[in-house]
Amino acid sequence: MDKVKDGDFGIITTTLENAMEWGRSNSLWPLTFGLACCAIEMMAMQGANYDVARFGSEIFRNSPRQSDLMIVAGTVTKKMAPRVKRLYDEMPFPKYVIAMGVCVIQGGPYVKGYSVVLGVDKVIPVDVYVPGCPPTPEALIFGITTLQKRIRGESDR
């Protein structure tokens, strides 16, 4: 039998919607955007050791107009919150948000402070929450793959 791989995989039938979702989920481009220490883990996730490029979201864009995923990595202070909202508004649809770390989820250790927003979901809508202080790069990759499943309309489990 001839086993030469010639790149031809025959005919696949699918809906256009499924094909779009598949493409969208595998080309998530995050915004280069870090607020505090969680950003270090986000950078580690992007680096060679953990290499999120395997899941199709390696290109951190420097402009919100070119990105479709915002990883809110680090404590959102009240002073930063209007800027976060403006950056989110500048992103084109479809756009997704991952809340990374307990500070972003509900305030974390600063929950009794005067200066910290108690959850970024008070400012912008969040798709996936990744808990941890900070979450490991593996946890964040799990969050991204969860988001990809959600975009494809699959079950989270």
Added chain:
Amino acid sequence: MADEGQQQVDKAGRQIFKVPKEKLLEFMRARKDEGFNHLSLITGVDRKDHIEVVYHLHSVEQDRYIVVKTTTNNCTVPSVTSLWRSANWDEREQWDLMGIKFEGHPNLKRMFLPESWVGHPLRKDYDLGNVQYINMDEDGEDYSTFDPGDGW
């Protein structure tokens, strides 16, 4: 130097000088002439009945580090911006967060929070229940508000 102010030594072996605020400027000028050319930090301590202002001075050439403390009952202390230019922002920070007024400061505005913020958040009597929010207007200027509004 030993004749001026009360003197103690802290755990790290640094000399602590307690100076009344009327004599502060004179004392600091003498320390600067002595070679303390780096004002490392200014901070405030809320002791409820009075406020303590702490200055850390460092001499780069002599490798010496001293702590100067003064107290105030009415939240005013003379400014040392005329001696060390770096005191400008340090004193603005203390005004912003502790509400210590520095007399003679050239530009005593808030450092971090918007001007419309009510209260000084690191004071013991600051009301945390009265939540304030920060919004941004069209020009990018911050303003504080008690009403979350659309921006939140």
